[in-house]
Amino acid sequence: MNQFGKLYGVGVGPGDPELLTLKAVRIINEADVVFTAASAKRDYSLALEIARPHLSENVLIKFLSFTMTQDKEATETAWEKNAEEIASVLRDGKNAAFLTLGDPMTYSTFGYILKNIRKVMPDAQVETVPGITSFHAAAARLNRTLVEAEESLLITSGAYGGEQLLNVGQNVENIVMLKAYKNIKQNNEALKKAGFFKNSVAISRCGREGEEIIENLDELETRTPDYWTLVLAGR
Numbered sequence: 001m002n003q004f005g006k007l008y009g010v011g012v013g014p015g016d017p018e019l020l021t022l023k024a025v026r027i028i029n030e031a032d033v034v035f036t037a038a039s040a041k042r043d044y045s046l047a048l049e050i051a052r053p054h055l056s057e058n059v060l061i062k063f064l065s066f067t068m069t070q071d072k073e074a075t076e077t078a079w080e081k082n083a084e085e086i087a088s089v090l091r092d093g094k095n096a097a098f099l100t101l102g103d104p105m106t107y108s109t110f111g112y113i114l115k116n117i118r119k120v121m122p123d124a125q126v127e128t129v130p131g132i133t134s135f136h137a138a139a140a141r142l143n144r145t146l147v148e149a150e151e152s153l154l155i156t157s158g159a160y161g162g163e164q165l166l167n168v169g170q171n172v173e174n175i176v177m178l179k180a181y182k183n184i185k186q187n188n189e190a191l192k193k194a195g196f197f198k199n200s201v202a203i204s205r206c207g208r209e210g211e212e213i214i215e216n217l218d219e220l221e222t223r224t225p226d227y228w229t230l231v232l233a234g235r
């Protein structure tokens, strides 16, 4: 019988601690070690802060350094090292939970963990606990349907200036654009060109302190971009 521990990828939802699932709360309290990614900014301990009200005091928390440099090799080495740290817990027969913002399978650091754990410990047992994504929270916050009837929904990233949106956006009725914090002018142009601009809205820090709803996306071009911004758009 396999005496190794199990790795849980746990989605903690978009920010409101009431949006963690019951399962997530149980798993993080049963885990021997709770891992979270620690970077200079971004989702580092934010995932931990969201989960904290639910965590018992005696849970062991470990931070993994989340290096994202232009140097692909350095980034890969860092992630392999992180995976090795988790694997050493599993090899000791202990269970580990890795916290991730929103859902672990959606533009998430857990994707890197998963790939690398398979490299360093191919027989590791892994279970993913889904979380409420930022865009589901945004749709709920705005009382705005994401998709209905026979429509389609494109989930894309704004990080490359709406390129993907122009490539495939012509064939869908609805768009979710995450990472809508850079290339804003190009993203807006792409939304206009593809016929989505008029029916679009941005939200920053949805469900968190400093939440802002931006009805006119042109306004985004004149302000300091907030990393925690997404756009919902429709025809």
Ligand SMILES: C[S@@+](CC[C@H](N)C(=O)[O-])C[C@H]1O[C@@H](n2cnc3c(N)ncnc32)[C@H](O)[C@@H]1O
Pocket (backbone or CB within 6 Å): 014, 015, 101, 102, 103, 104, 106, 107, 108, 132, 133, 134, 135, 177, 178, 179, 180, 181, 203, 204, 205, 206, 207, 208, 227, 228, 229, 230
């Ligand atoms: C790396 S992705 C993480 C997505 C996350 N795994 C999820 O399921 O929503 C980061 C992007 O998610 C979006 N995001 C995450 N939380 C958000 C929030 N509370 N409000 C608005 N956008 C958010 C932003 O577009 C941000 O740039």
